[in-house]
Amino acid sequence: MNKPKTALDIEKIRSDFPILNEAVNGKSLVYFDNAATTQKPSVVINALTDYYGHYNANIHRGLHALAEKATFAFENSRHSLQRFLNAALVEEIIFTYGTTDGINLVAQTFGRRFLGQGDEIIISTLEHHSNIVPWQMLCEERGCVLRVIPINEQGELRMDEYEKMLSERTKLVSVVHVSNSLGTINPVKTIIEKAHAVGAKVLIDGAQATSHMEVDVQALDCDFYVFSLHKLYGPTGLGVLYGKKAILDAMPPYRGGGEMIKEVTFEKTTYNDLPYKFEAGTPNIADVVAALTAVQYVDELGKTNMAAYENELLRYATEQLGDIDGLRIVGQAAEKISVVSFVLAGIHPQDIGTILDQQGIAIRTGHHCTQPLMNRLGLPSGTARASFAVYNTFAEIDKLVQGIRKVQKMML
Template sequence: MNMMSTSLDIERIREQFPILHQEVNGKPLVYFDNAATTQKPTVVISALENYYKGINSNIHRGAHALADQATTAFEATRLSIKDFINAKEVEEVIFTKGTTDGINLIAATFGRAFIGEGDEIVVSTMEHHSNIVPWQMLCEEKGAQLKVIPLNAKGELLMEEYEALLSEKTKLVAVVHASNALGTVNPISEIISNAHAVGAKVLVDGAQSCSHLDIDVQALDVDFFVSSAHKIYGPTGMGFLYGKRQLLEEMPPYQGGGEMIKTVSFEGTTYNEIPYKFEAGTPNIADVIAFNEAIHWISQVGKEAIRAHENELLAYAHEKLSAIDGVIFYGEAEDKVAVVSFGIQGVHPFDIGMMLDARGIAVRTGHHCTQPLMQFFGIEGTVRASFSVYNTKEEIDKLAEGVAKIARMMA
């Protein structure tokens, strides 16, 4: 059996990820927790080191050479993100701490300015807590109402039910592009067009989709799109928010401080233009600059080739795990990213995770910050194996061997 994808040299790719070449509990590391965070190629790690060794300086306000170099590198990442998601203008890209920060920014600005008593916000049953709790807080503050799109047993949104939820009261639809817990890819274009038909705006949580799917915010006509660098081979603590220019200009600032102002006096303050209006204080300069290397790395490997390899792994994992007595799958949507969520009948997911870890296999266990989704399935949690371009079929064989052994032991 050919253990590698035919279109990519996976061994060469793996050589670029230093963390993969180690032992855990005396076994070669098998890293299947990519939906939580992907590993970082050497070019990203080197970019962090090179920034601190060579151009460490604050940006935008300095007149000296280091400040100029740091500013140029920082803003180059904004331009790369614009191209990565096909935003119309570079000013529509706001740097954040990550997806959660981006959602909270929208809740604190667009939400407080444009959502009032009696208005409605629509989310789905499969949302991450970060796309539920900010809206619950806003609804409580404003007297608005949260509506929830239900699912079918395969983990797919019930689109007829969604359309029935929409009305002139709907001000925002906030929905995940690809589920972190199930891998389900939602019909975002349809969701957006239906929301726009009643005058609602749409926020898409792209934390899981950006590393797998081609993103074109203009083609989608999405109003807001948020994602995190650390799930796209980049550093932690950094992400971005895309918003349509008109909306960003109408929204009040998120935080006050340096950079987000034009003038300050005790009589009053005037705010800066976008994107700087939403970027108060010294930003995460090093990680923003390093994220540019991650984007370039993805472009060089090719998203289409990455996706083909990951889909091959997904199908292979499903085939291997399906052959094991007692394995139960959660989320069998027709359209998925490379996530397999499963359990073993009668075995707690934490126990499965610990026993796999003893074999050097890193998976995620629990509710995956999607407790309402787990309640829908009537379970405490799942075991989630999520794949990336540097994973192999040989590693999936090790996972299947481990799961089969656990299933026999616990039967």
């Protein structure tokens, strides 16, 4: 096909990611499992070794030079994430272990403090298990009720049904910004407005959104926004919880220990100010420091450029895969990011994944941690999912198409 028009130098970008030179099963790697985790550019890998090699020290407490340097880098990264989300205040940026950890933090603190018998929490059919189970655990303990927004055949939320669910009993709405299984982009701004109209707070699970679109938490007016750095070209084991200051201030702490306290006696402990109140113990310093380079890397490429290119990849993949007999794309939302979920008639998704892997093509198969969604779609074995990032190419999509034809030849 013709070379796509893009403002980005894709070959240069590819050279930034050393893992893309790896051979897998004797073939050059085609990495289409980006919704699970993205690969890391050299600048991020180098930031980790630089930290450990030159200024590793515990932060906030030490007075020596290394501790000061590490503390500065750590807090500088918090400032860059504040700008990244356009949060009003730097203390609204809480470091967590990831999206899952952020949601559990909100459930265990905000949820346990403010939700009780008969209060309702609204989630959606598209949710990842990490935005289902913490609320189920809370409901079990506190007697709250979980309600679920249904979807239509394209994999979009039924907004009419959502509106019917809202009432003065609704205390929290917690929905995914972008579905990891289908790629659907949810109308979160409208969801937030409608929830606020009945006095409910809103958490947005942005795990799949931050690498594909601009996120402005003030424009959205969400109460909480959570995401993981490892899906944004950054390190694993690190996430961000954004929360509005007034709400975070009213919430009790999550874990107890060092850093999150002002003063401790055996009789009574007073808690630290934001954001430290929610960051007990030695944090993930190296990964926080490296996160700054991931955010800079994405900023330099420009989200608009990235999204435009990834949309071209999505359009091409949808077209090419759509030409394969017996292949059905699952999830045809009008607003979608670069995720293509599909099933092949007569072939188990696991077999698709295994045979593609033999050809060096990494995709994800199964329920994608969205078992209730797969059951709703009548696909208990799940789907095969190819998810694209900025370093993927049209030629790689051609390889995927050839690979799928090979799967059919072998299995049918």
